[in-house]
Amino acid sequence: MARRATAYGRGGPFVYLVALLVVAVTLGPVLYGALGGFRTNAQLARDPAGLPDPWVFSNYTNVLSNPSFWQYTLNSTAIAVITTAVAVLAGVMAAYPLARYQFKLREPLFLVFVLGLLFPAAVAIIPLFILVTQDLGLGDTWWGVALPQAAFALPVTVVILRPFLAALPKELEEAAMLDGASRVGIFWRIAVPLSMPALVTVGVLAFVTSWNAYLLPLLLLRGETRTLPLGVADFSTQYSADTAGVLAFTTIAMIPALILFLAMQGRIVSGLQGAVKG
């Protein structure tokens, strides 16, 4: 970091004012949801912008004592973990030769992944539904959602990891080669540990994407295997009159992804740097 900060500029009153405005606009809806969960429907109707008065906890306790909510949470978690593990492992394996080997098909192969960015799940959604439920018999299962999600997460994963792996210093590989290490050994012992920041980045992206996914689970999961977003959407249509209950449910559903992101955010930024270098 620069020792003197003038080139970066400090904050004048204007900067702080803008910052404050950004915070208000960004967090407003989230806070409205969280605080609304502590109010009654009568309070919400009387004064939408008011604070809870008195604070009621029943909306939140109702959600937390609802066994369906915990079932949805478990399903969301399991599917996101499987998706992330598969996408990161397959992704880093594919990105490695694309970054460090010289071979004729390298660029066409990379293009396959880049083109994969263009295959929205939606294009394939109905055949995917038929494939997973009828051909693979994985309807209403965690794996049935996680595997296609991992496949759709691969393009982004490879595109982010490749420049990161390419930027690792050659000398380490050379030294390891001289010590008689195999390419596969170098991959596991040097490339993977050194690209940890980027792996965390793509892992968090895959996890959050899976956690938030809606369209694929909507078609593939029913009843007890549904995930949180499906639960939230159902709840809000089923109990549309119970605004406070809906707000409490959505607020609780937000928390896990937010915690994960907050815990990882520094690493995400540093992991992305490799991908956005000029």
Added chain:
Amino acid sequence: MTEVTAAPAATSSGAAVTRGGADAPRVTGRRQGAKRRQRLEILLFVTPALALMALFVLYPVFSAARMSLYNWKGFGPMVDFAGLDNYTRVLRDEVFTDAVIHNFIIVFASIAVQLPLGLALALLLNRRIRGRGLLRTIVFVPYVLAEVIAGVVWFQLLQPRTGLLEQAVSSVGLPVPDQGFLGTPDLALATVFVVLTWKYLGLAVLLFLAGLQGVPDELHEAAQLDGASWWQVQRRIAVPLLAPTIRTWVFLSMIGSLQLFDMVWILTGGGPANATTTMVTYLISMGTQRSNYGIAGAASVVLFLIGFVMALAYQFLVLRRDTKADA
């Protein structure tokens, strides 16, 4: 976007260049062996990813294309061949052509609004202000939320008459639409776009910030010693160095806008009066709600082609310089 390490010029014979490492053995037999082993290694590394992509991405996409050529209701064998009928029906369907227009409005509005806004915020948050870390975190919060979850909260905020936003708007004396922002055909798409901008601006800011961190401090210091102002440093150094990041973001944003579904589905379901349909809401309601799989397949293919052509054009016109190896 990528910074390909300058590669040793591959020999025309395509000889395997094991970079560094034990010098390539001079015995041709061993060289052949090394080449074969390298092929095997590459295969080993890329197989899991390619298998997943083949089964869950490529195969379903081809199935969608096949589906588009038949009249099929989702059960039994596909026998009723329809040729290109489904395509003519889709392209003549005003609901679909409107949906395409809506997608394009979102594509261009995103770039026109979110790019300058995101850039301004990133430059601002890159300044040495108190609470900068916290600010960065806060800006990214909406992006982390599921579209469904954000959509449900915004749906509540936008409720006609009782919602907080309506009340806020009317309390400052501005007129409020009778049917609410989401219920008025002329306003619904713009309202959806506002919610999308709230949700996705954080991604642009985060990417730009990551790009800005790659700007070497020496540049800032050198510019400073030359007496450049903060503004000059941003305009002459930071923004030009961000160009590849910006190009990457524009690409991601375009593709994302074409695939819009969740937020629209939750906020409006494509209504009122089809004012907010997108290509994906169209094909989902055709496929899953009306079991019109041929039509859904044709719409899928059109969506894919539009995305493909746009991406190729963008790659060709804009991104080429980023993926070329640094000579």
